[in-house]
Amino acid sequence: MNHTITPIKNKILEAHQLTMRFGGVTALDALDLHVNEGEVLGLLGPNGSGKTTFFNVITGLYHATSGNVTFRNKDLTDVSAQEVYREAITRTFQRSRLSLPLTVFDNIAIGDNRRLNTGLIFNLFQRDRFKQEYEKVVEQVNQLLLTFNPKLASKIFEPVASLPMIDRRRIEICRALISEPDLLLLDEPSAGMTHDETAEVMDDILQVREKMKPFTIVLIEHEMGLIQRMTERCIVLNYGRKIAEGTYDEIVNNHEVQVAYLGQE
């Protein structure tokens, strides 16, 4: 009971000495960082500083060379992407990874995979029961779309290929939100969109967060305005190392950060 003055924040995700090497390239270099429960953390750094690699290691797409990751005190270092998802961690990708020939509904529904009954007998032979579950999921997806962007809800059964970039980004975010995650990893949501579009999508996310639950967000972003507006705390990476940590104002005035972004003086 030493810290009675400031509320104790639970660490939801912690990385200790996390290292990821690809041949001779060290993408993450003994990285130590933590994410507090319920916060919006900004992850910054020049291109190639290891931000996306960090996401890929956490989500089980890469396996760390050394070091470890814990989520709610559970070791996630060497588990598969599927197990990470079951721990209620979801993400979006920098470049859209939607299945274009499938419908909006399909792309979002798969995000709720852990709650879908994928049993053979259930799907192939118990069509009445399947129909009930299907209608429930349609309703869920529809509700999420209505909260997120009502215009998209009318396109629920259209193929994603027919939609513009901003809608695709929205669908990707909906896919990450439908399972009500505890931790949402957003990999550069502004990529390929205009300033206004990005602002719109961010407002949508915050709105859903307010209605759903105060899930934790880690946001990789280059657009400083977005970082300033959205995040409570920032971590700056360079060459796979943490070079600064603090509020937006603290990091933009940090000398090392300025050097990393602008080069040596």
Added chain:
Amino acid sequence: MKLLIGTFIFSLVYSILLLGSENQLEVAALVILAFVVSVVGKKIGLMESLARAVHEHPRFPAYAAIGGVLITALVFHNSHFALMMLATVLIYSIVCLGLNIQFGYVGIVNFAGAAFFGIGSYTAAILATHTAIPHLLVLFIAAGISALIGSILIYPVLRTRGHYAALVTIAFGILFRNFLEVNDTLGGPQGLKIPPLTIFGWNLSDGLDIGGFELSFYIPYLLIALILLVLSFRITRNLERSWIGLSMDMVRTDEIAASTFGVDIAHWKIVAFTLGNFIAGMAGALYGMMTAYVAPNNFTFADSLILVSIVILGGIGNPWGIIPAAAIVVILPEKLQFIQEYRFLLYAIVVILILLFRPDGLLPRRIREYFPGKKSGDAG
């Protein structure tokens, strides 16, 4: 509805004429007619209006197809050759439904389709000759053996992707045929005889005579093939229109995104591969019993290619496309006998022309509707 019935009657008359045609003029006229109809149909947007009509009556095509096969079977009730071709079309359609689950949904191109078909035939030959297992059960055991032997391939197929996985299946297909040729227990190059299918003591190959109305012995085989086709078709359809189909589509389109959302890539590949080989083996067993004979030469790489080409020609992922595609691939070369060795050339040209005008196949896969025609607000 009028349009659907009209199309049904036209297709039915056309198939009967084609199956029954015996001289070159008739065949040539029918092939040209098909081309004219498809060109004119394209001009007046026939496919679109048909698709809309089917959307309104989603059950019509299934009933029409079953009815069509039964009527055709009645028309040719004592013509062995026509019935054998019709039964072959149905059996090839069954195999291709299996391959379609692998190719169309999880994206594994299986170039050993004929090998799994062959495993079914050989299993049927051995079990029906040496054991007293009821023959209908043999069909399913043969299917199981085919799926089981297919599991040898699961590990290499899971470790590879795309072209490389296809190469694994090609290697298996070639290996399978060579194994049959050198294996004396399985009859070597001469192959094996298969006793005819017997159900409850009734030998299907004896033929039938109902009140002076003579039925070819192919009719019972045709009916069994039809039942198995309907079963496989329903399974494929339900599979596509379920979370399984969705998961398999995710595996095919983006493995990384799929695994990030908990889709077990290996699991669905194994399910699709095993189910596909099961269906192929089942069809193979029935085909073997119908033709009463199996030999390694029936299961070459070329035969596997034909099976894959049926899936592509029909429209990858659409079970409805497979049936007309199988009909073209099975019937056309037979009917073109009169130009002898040139028939495969002409047949190849026809296939190329079809794919030129319809690059996604005869009936491209449509967007998934889990319960088509039942949208709220739609009348009737």
